[in-house]
Amino acid sequence: MLTSRVPAHGRERGATRGDSLSLITNILINLAAFALLAVGGGLGSAWYMIEAGSRLSTRSSGPWMTWSAAGRPDADPYTRAHTVRNALLPLASTLEITYQAKADSRGGRLQAGCEYAIVMEGLDGGTWWSLAAFDGQGGLIHNTAERYAFSSDSVMREPDGRAIITLARDARPGNWLPIGGSKVNLVLTVQDAAWAAAVHEGGAKALPPIQRLACR
Amino acid sequence: MPTLPKWLSEVGWRTVIGALLLGGIIHITATLAVPLVSSGPAFTKLRDTLPANRMVVLPPLAPGKQPLPYLPPDALYAMCRYDISVDSLTVTAAMAHAGWTLSLHTPQGDNFYVMPAQESRRGDISLTVVPSAERLGEFATTPRRVSAQETLVASPSWEGLVVVRAPLKGLAWRAEAETALRRATCTPVKRQ
Missing domain, CATH: 1.20.5 (Single alpha-helices involved in coiled-coils or other helix-helix interfaces)
Known part of the structure; x- marks a missing residue:
């Protein structure tokens, strides 16, 4: 060999x-x-x-998600980093809870090409709330009506006390909240100390579902 | 069953354990470092537009004219960037309706004091912002009332923000809310 x-x-x-x-x-x-x-x-x-959060620092209810210790001086490091990195200025979550939704109740990403309905109920009795629509970066969505949000003070109610808010690109009767661009983020702010305490202690609070009505 | 790439079998368990340990250290360090090194906190964005120790009523929020992202747009805001390294600060504001708030924030966004308007507590409120005990090296200074109308609030940082938020019920209420907001003040006072 x-x-x-x-x-x-x-x-x-x-x-x-x-x-x-x-x-x-x-x-x-x-x-x-x-x-x-x-x-x-x-x-x-x-x-x-x-950025996304976890069960350690956030609470979810349907499509809504909140950083449960946002704004608090004793917040966990993830919440503090999230607040600073995104240039947020939240009120302490002992008083006010800020929920964000990027998807509808069926899990589809919120899009300006679709129409959605949100029925606000069970948030009254002295609770101040505000529902606002933003683009993917937290900017206001340009619209000729110059309408960017509804609150418990400004929304029109049904005879039974509910408020139905419709999100669509084009005008709709009633509480029409214009959306546009591509991606849409909804922010629901609830100012109620008892509500905030319940959320902080891990209690589940029912929030209004986001129903997709139609898409182009 | 999917087979692992051959090169993966070359990776020793000591490498994996070591990498996980170092990864954990990097994870913790990065998380804690973000508030210290981030260039985009709300305070940094507002520092150039707000003069020190003066209350400024911001114009109504509009697309492209938002001082900060995700601020509730159905409200008017008055803000004061404070610096109490020399003098303390007296803040007065009217809490006209439910939903109105007066809040104090550190440069990192921590909301260390908030006063909401309530049915039973409306009208003008006044508070004095002083450095905290850690800053002054003195006895603890906790928020306390010094008179029926005035409260002493210890700030954990030399600088910070005072924010008065006035939710709008509608366009018809804008002038009334703006008038009430313009009464808000932010005035340096000699430290005793």
Whole structure:
């Protein structure tokens, strides 16, 4: 055989070179995996917890989500980072709870091309609330009616006390809240200390569903 | 059953454990560092537009004219950027209707004091903002009433924001709300 004619010291040199190459490859793979897991995992998980939130720092009710310790000086680090990173100025959640919805009650992303209905009920009895529509970056949506929100003071009510708010690009009768652009974020602010206390203690509060009526 | 790539079998368990530990440290460090290094807190955005220790009534919010994202748009706002490194600050405001609030925030957005208007508590309110005990190195200064109309509030930071929010019932109430907001003041007073 050809290999049998190769001197012994030559075979050893070849084997050593192969082992070295294998060792270097192994080290490089481990270094890459280490960096990916440590840096990617560490920063990625931090970004997710600060931007999207988790059960540690948020409470959800249907499509509505709130940072339960927002504005409080004793808020958890994720909530504080979320507030600072997004340039928010929330009132302490001991008084006022701010909910945000990016999807309707069936889970579809809120879009300006669709029409939605929200029936506000069960939020009265001294509770002040406000429902506003924003674009994906928290900016107001331009509309000729110059209408950007309804509150418990400004909304028109049905004879039974409910208030039906319709979100659509084009004018609708009643409480029409114009939407536009592409993505829509809804913000529901509820000012009620008893409500806020219940949310902070983990109590579930029923919030109005967001019903998708039609899409273009 | 899907097979793992061959190179993955080269990754040792020590590497995984080490990476998870370092990843945890990076996660905690990044989370805690965001409030310290972020360039976009509300206070930074408002610093250039608000003079120190003076109440400013902001124009009604409109698309492209929002001082901050996600501010409730059906309200008028008066804001005062305070700096109590030299003098304390007296704040007065009218709490005209339900939903009106007077709030104090640190540069990081912490709302350390808020006074809402209530059915049983309307009219002018007055408070004095002083540095907290940690800032002055003195005995603890907790929020307390110094008279029937005035409250002493300890600020955990030298700088911060006073925000008076006046929800609008409708266009017809805008002038009335604006008049009430313009009565809000933010005045430095010599520290005793």
